[in-house]
Amino acid sequence: MHMADALLSPAVGGTFWAGTIGTIGYASKRLSARLDDRTVPLMGVLGAFIFTSQMINFTIPGTGSSGHLGGGMILAALLGPHAAFLVMSSVLTVQALFFADGGLLALGCNIWNLGIYPCFVAYPLIYKPLAGDGRSARRVLLASMAGGIVGLQMGAFSVVLQTLLSGKTELPFGTFALMMQPVHLAIGIVEGFVTAGVIGYVRASRPEILDGAASSAPLAAGISLRNVIVGFIALAVVAGGALSWFASAHPDGLERSVEKVTGKGELPGRGHGIPAALKSVQERTAFLPGYGFKPAAGAPKEKKQEIPAWPNVDAGTSLSGLIGGVLVLAVAFGIGWAVRALRGKDAA
Amino acid sequence: MSHHLLEFKDVRFRYPDGTEALKGVSFLITHGESVGIVGANGAGKSTVLLHTNGHLLPTSGAVTVGEVPLRKETRQEIRRKVGVVFQNPDDQLFMPTVFDDVAFGPLNLGLPPDRVRERVHDALRQVNSLAVLDKPPHHLSGGEKSAVAIATVIAMKPDILVMDEPAASLDPKSRRSVIGLLNSFAHSKIVASHDLDLILDVCARCLVIRDGAIIADGPAPEILSDATLLAENNLELPLTLQGRPAWRGTCR
Amino acid sequence: MSLEAAYSGIGRLDRLSYRDTVVHRLDPRAKVVATLLFVVVVVSFPKYEVLSLLPFFLFPVLIGALGGIPAGFIAKKVVAVSPFAVFVGIFNPLIDPATVAIAPGVAVSAGWVSFASILVKFALTISAALLLIATTSFPGICRGLRRLGLPALFVSQLLFLYRYLFVLVEEAMRVVRARDMRSFGKGSTGVRVFVRIVGTLFLRTVERAERIYGAMLARGFRGDLPSMRREALRPSDAVFVLAAGGFFALCRFVPVPQRIGSLLQGLAG
Numbered sequence: 001m002h003m004a005d006a007l008l009s010p011a012v013g014g015t016f017w018a019g020t021i022g023t024i025g026y027a028s029k030r031l032s033a034r035l036d037d038r039t040v041p042l043m044g045v046l047g048a049f050i051f052t053s054q055m056i057n058f059t060i061p062g063t064g065s066s067g068h069l070g071g072g073m074i075l076a077a078l079l080g081p082h083a084a085f086l087v088m089s090s091v092l093t094v095q096a097l098f099f100a101d102g103g104l105l106a107l108g109c110n111i112w113n114l115g116i117y118p119c120f121v122a123y124p125l126i127y128k129p130l131a132g133d134g135r136s137a138r139r140v141l142l143a144s145m146a147g148g149i150v151g152l153q154m155g156a157f158s159v160v161l162q163t164l165l166s167g168k169t170e171l172p173f174g175t176f177a178l179m180m181q182p183v184h185l186a187i188g189i190v191e192g193f194v195t196a197g198v199i200g201y202v203r204a205s206r207p208e209i210l211d212g213a214a215s216s217a218p219l220a221a222g223i224s225l226r227n228v229i230v231g232f233i234a235l236a237v238v239a240g241g242a243l244s245w246f247a248s249a250h251p252d253g254l255e256r257s258v259e260k261v262t263g264k265g266e267l268p269g270r271g272h273g274i275p276a277a278l279k280s281v282q283e284r285t286a287f288l289p290g291y292g293f294k295p296a297a298g299a300p301k302e303k304k305q306e307i308p309a310w311p312n313v314d315a316g317t318s319l320s321g322l323i324g325g326v327l328v329l330a331v332a333f334g335i336g337w338a339v340r341a342l343r344g345k346d347a348a
Numbered sequence: 349m350s351h352h353l354l355e356f357k358d359v360r361f362r363y364p365d366g367t368e369a370l371k372g373v374s375f376l377i378t379h380g381e382s383v384g385i386v387g388a389n390g391a392g393k394s395t396v397l398l399h400t401n402g403h404l405l406p407t408s409g410a411v412t413v414g415e416v417p418l419r420k421e422t423r424q425e426i427r428r429k430v431g432v433v434f435q436n437p438d439d440q441l442f443m444p445t446v447f448d449d450v451a452f453g454p455l456n457l458g459l460p461p462d463r464v465r466e467r468v469h470d471a472l473r474q475v476n477s478l479a480v481l482d483k484p485p486h487h488l489s490g491g492e493k494s495a496v497a498i499a500t501v502i503a504m505k506p507d508i509l510v511m512d513e514p515a516a517s518l519d520p521k522s523r524r525s526v527i528g529l530l531n532s533f534a535h536s537k538i539v540a541s542h543d544l545d546l547i548l549d550v551c552a553r554c555l556v557i558r559d560g561a562i563i564a565d566g567p568a569p570e571i572l573s574d575a576t577l578l579a580e581n582n583l584e585l586p587l588t589l590q591g592r593p594a595w596r597g598t599c600r
Numbered sequence: 601m602s603l604e605a606a607y608s609g610i611g612r613l614d615r616l617s618y619r620d621t622v623v624h625r626l627d628p629r630a631k632v633v634a635t636l637l638f639v640v641v642v643v644s645f646p647k648y649e650v651l652s653l654l655p656f657f658l659f660p661v662l663i664g665a666l667g668g669i670p671a672g673f674i675a676k677k678v679v680a681v682s683p684f685a686v687f688v689g690i691f692n693p694l695i696d697p698a699t700v701a702i703a704p705g706v707a708v709s710a711g712w713v714s715f716a717s718i719l720v721k722f723a724l725t726i727s728a729a730l731l732l733i734a735t736t737s738f739p740g741i742c743r744g745l746r747r748l749g750l751p752a753l754f755v756s757q758l759l760f761l762y763r764y765l766f767v768l769v770e771e772a773m774r775v776v777r778a779r780d781m782r783s784f785g786k787g788s789t790g791v792r793v794f795v796r797i798v799g800t801l802f803l804r805t806v807e808r809a810e811r812i813y814g815a816m817l818a819r820g821f822r823g824d825l826p827s828m829r830r831e832a833l834r835p836s837d838a839v840f841v842l843a844a845g846g847f848f849a850l851c852r853f854v855p856v857p858q859r860i861g862s863l864l865q866g867l868a869g
Contacts (some may be wrong), residue, residue, distance in 0.1 A: 002684065003644055004684055004685040004688075004722060005639055005642075005721065005725035005726070005729075006685050006689075006718045006719070006720070006721035006722035006724075006725060007685060007688060007689070008643055009643060009644070010640045010643055011688040013640070013643065014640070021750075024751065024754055025751055025752065028751035028752075028753045028754050029751070030752055031753060032714075032751075035753070035823075037821070037822075037823050038809070038810075038813040039759050040441065040753065040756050040760065040825070041760050041809055041812045041813050041816065042806070042809040042813075043757040043760070043761075044756070044758070044759065044760020044761045044763070044764065045760060045761075045764050045768075045805050045808055045809045046628060046654045046805060046806075046809070047757065047760070047761035048760075048761050048762075048763075048764040048765045048767070048768045048805070049768055049801060049802060049805040051765055051768075051769075052763065052765070052768045052769050052771075052772045053772075053798050053801065055603055055606050055607070055769065055772070056603060056719070056772060056776065056794065056797065058641070058790065058791055058793075058794035058797070059790060059791075067631045069798060072833045074802075083713060086753070086754055087757065087759060087761075089746055089754070089755070089763070090757060090761050093758065094738075094757070094758075094761060094762065096729065097729065097732070097733040097738070097741070098609075098613055098614075099606075099609075099610075099681065099735060100677055100678070100726045100729050100730050101681065102680050102681075102684075103639065103725045103726055103729050104635060104636060104639050104687070104729045104732070105636070105639045105640060105643060105725070105782065106730075119785050136794060139792065142669055149657035163688065167647065168717075169646050169688050169689060169692055169714075169718070170691055170692045170694075170695035170696045170711060170714070171688060171691045171695070172695070175691075176688075192814070193791065194791060194795060194798075196793065197791070197792075197799070198798050198799050198802060201796065201798075201799030201802075202793060202799060202803065205799070205803055206803055206806070209803075220647045224715065245753065285746075308744070309843075312762075319856070319865075320862045320864070320865050321651045321700070321857055321858040321859055321861055321862070321863030322651070322859030322861065322866070323860075323861040323865070324651070324855075324856065324858055324859065324860035324861030324862070324863075325650075325651040325857035325861070325863055327655045327857070327860055327861070327864070328654045328657075328857045328860060329654050329657060331656040331658075332655065332657045332663055335658065335661065335662060335665070336661035336662060336664065336665040336671070337665075338672075339662065339665035339666055340665045340668075341835060343665070343666070343668060366758055393659070401818050403814055403818065424820065427817070427818060427819070427820055428820070431818070432818045434811065434818075436815070438767050438810065439808065439811040439812050440813075440815045442679070442710075442760065442763055442764075442812050442815065442816065443759075443763070444738075444739035444759050444762070444763060447738065451826075452816075452819050452821075452826065453819040453820055455822030455826035456819060456822065456826060457820060483618070484618070484737070484763070485763065486767065487615070487618070500817075500819065501819070504661070504819065504820070531835065539806040563735060565675050
């Protein structure tokens, strides 16, 4: 599933965008160094192929629900992880723009969830070792399924984390995870089947495509599980640190100044909530995190003070807010209508 | 200065899978000629065309363009002299806009931006497609795409224009327009096609290929009115020479 | 959504993006920056904020109006992609136990407020993204991204993707239509047929890539995609970004609806 802007906070969205852009830059650089001329048009056209394939739905036998092809694994098998990642990023970008799949801030998260895990984790660590030279159909099926499942599980879990860290929803971690993971397990199994099917089809018709790919896109020498894990831990530490820094340095001040300006009264929870929540994983899972800090069950007293937005049921403020809100909307849409009417007169 | 523009000397070609596509093809083309190549499917027409710009290299024999013999190292040079328009315009128009596509060749030739702009405008004007300058290729109709595909090649000002089925899948009006275009070009031309009427309208000379060898070479009107020869090659007389009787009465 | 329906949706957006209006003429970089700024500011509002978000509607409304983008078209697309956000957000009213008064005498679960906030943010951010592509051709966006610093390799293949997207979808529609005509109403595609369709498309795609490469070589390609455009930023672009940014900042830190409401109440009473 794709992340949506409305569920994200700027800090989380921004961090993942930074990670995505960094990886795009890294992958581009690695690829440029030993690029075959014909690869760029091939990548582009394969991207169009993946995009097109994702538009075709098929029914999953037994469930009646529809599924579709992820594509990361096939791309990686053909082009290698770096090129595959760039292609997946492109497909997601086009989908974000033309289909409004999630939004522009969420695109950074989506590229991370649906690109990094399949191409840089599932493919090199799961698919390639299992599939070997790709000649045994059984091994390819096993590898595709394992890789598909792992990639999707990581992606789904990422969505849960990103949503939670952003704190716009009340969904507890446990519930959300319990909804996302099993569904994506099923999707992963199906995708594995389909991926293996397509690879098998290609091998039967034009094996030289896969063989040529395997030799021209070797895995980076020396990629070991240990290195990858270390890399990810490092990334997580940096991201966590960045988030905390951001949270402690700014939102406090931001929220305070907002409070001063809007005169919304005491919001004692807020100042503590954000940096504390982000610094401690425990707190995050124990309390529902986010700007609108929610206390745990055992603190009813705090609860009353924590109701943000309209803490003191000041009827006057609320009513004026409502009136102003309606007026603002009317003005905004009125301007739009007027402009359209004027443009209509000029034709074209 | 060679009198000959393009020369094939006993060219043989075998595909990697073993198929012998060309079994000793020889012909000469001089400046200003327009030559048609006809033959049954699989006879070797496309293979010959793919040799003219070095897309394929002969297994044995020699291809010479002007003074330059075709070798791996000389391919770039030869591609400046020989412009090939392939069958499917969608494969040839791969840039975001028509302008970018037509400018692609001149830019690769190393021309400065203002010269490139000149070439683009000239080429599009020659094919009557200046109006679609800023459009993306997928917004063009089939006829427009074919015309622009031709423009992308003539913008490089090649000595010789090589075309593979230029009017396939075009509607009659666009087809007539392409014929008019080809006749207006001063370039030397090689046109491979099943559309014998087009060949008749555009080419003065005609080659017939069968099983990888040239079995006839002569003035187009002569070759294309030889019904026996054509039949032997899975071809028919051009429609304009078939003299269909006026239709009357009902079908039975 | 059927393949045909999805394709015509993209086609319409694509054609809209090539029109010529004052918004279309703005530099892609300016539009990308302004839209991203918009999204970040909207999303930075706290969980329970709804009213202060309302002034932000002016941005998509104005862009859409000046750009001649049909409002209904955008609205329909926003609704069409809302399920995930609605699905996640609907838990808010169910789980959030706090109650809040939103008008004199009217109290609801705070969860409804945060759910409303999600919906409003969703409508704002999605419509802004759609309007970006509706008023900027995709190649324009790519050029803008390139000028903003994204790697050339990435942008080049992104342009190829866009170029052949429509070609491939049309090809896919032909293949799927052929399948439809031979399946005598058995319904939608099973896995086996899907694999065959996708496999066929894949092979055709690879062959097409070979032909494209051949065409590129024939016109002198030697590895570097040439480019010529040197579009400079104009004052109108800077004005646009600054004005938009200023408006966003104003509405972020000043509770405009409340102020206006108080003003009116002051005048009335």
